[in-house]
Amino acid sequence: MTLSVEFRIPIESLPLGSVISNFDDISIELVRVIPTRDGFIPYFWVAGKELDTFECALENHPRILSLELLDVVNRDRLYQAEWDVKYGEFFAGIIDTDAAVLEAYSDAGKWFFHFRFPNHDQLTQFYNYCIANKITGIQIDRVHSLTERASxxxxxxxxxxxxxxxxxxxxxxxxxxxxxxxxxxxxxxxxxxxxxxxxxxxxxxxxxxxxxxxxxxxxxx
Missing domain, CATH: 1.10.10 (Arc Repressor Mutant, subunit A)
Incomplete structure (x- = not known):
């Protein structure tokens, strides 16, 4: 039974947290994530002030293999990046459990996620993965099945x-x-x-x- 899960996590718990936490008025919205053999390619919107400085910080991050500005709408910027994923990190857990990222954005020092898991076992596997790798602070807001969504x-x-x-x-x-x-x-x-x-x-x-x-x-x- 496919499950839809909404949860939040402290921004510093994720690799990009070290970059975002240095900017007071930056928010990020993931719009698409493509898993690859060696990592993943996210597409994401960035909004806020000091966007040029933030872009430089992303380009200089050792885990970002490439960064491309795709579009600018009302001063918000759409990027495509290639991210080097290391085992034991949050995003590696996403790939391992076949989770689909339906929504992800940062706000007020937290990441907010909406995932879809193939079944309850995969959700449990992802949660256990986070615990085993000391990815803490996860707060689950909502879990529902596709049957509930249909209703x-x-x-x-x-x-x-x-x-x-x-x-x-x-x-x-x-x-x-x-x-x-x-x-x-x-x-x-x-x-x-x-x-x-x-x-x-x-x-x-x-x-x-x-x-x-x-x-x-x-x-x-």
Whole structure:
């Protein structure tokens, strides 16, 4: 039985944490992860200030084999990187257990993940892997099966955070013409950064549109 799992982990528990923790206003959103024999290739959005400095820090990181800027939208940057994965690290556990990364983003000193595991045994294997390799601080927020998802199809597979952001944005008139509220105002009401809210609204809107129109996610070149 396929399981969907949402959890959070301290940002310093992951390899990139050493880079992100040096920047106060940087947030990252993984949009696609491709496992390879020697590591993995993530595609991710970066938002915040000092983006040039942050890009240099990524390029100089010994574990990043290559980094390519693919696009810039509203000053947010989309990158493709090749990451050297070492056994015993968080991302190696993802590859070993065949977990699919549905959503991943950083905010307020934590990584937030939404994974899909082939079955309960794989989920248990991943959790035990983290414990054995001293990957601590994991907080599981939600676990549900595809059967449960089917009974809540109206949620469009949104995370609780995405649903909360979209509902508030709709209620406050963010999607009205002209807009009746700004992202900054909504972020203040939710008590999160504007970048984090932008990622939730963007990601949630994409899921709703794709599901409503019965489309598949676009492939990144």
């Amino acid at each position: 809540h199809a109206h949620e469009f597979d949104l995370t609780p955070e995405q649903r909360e952001a979209l509902v508030l944005a709709a209620q406050r008139g963010y999607f009205s013409t002209p807009r009746e509220v700004t992202l900054k105002e909504l972020a203040t009401e939710l008590g999160i950064s504007q970048q984090a809210l932008s990622q939730r609204v963007r990601g949630g809107t994409e899921k709703v549109v794709l599901e409503a129109l019965k489309l598949t996610p676009p492939e990144l070149e």
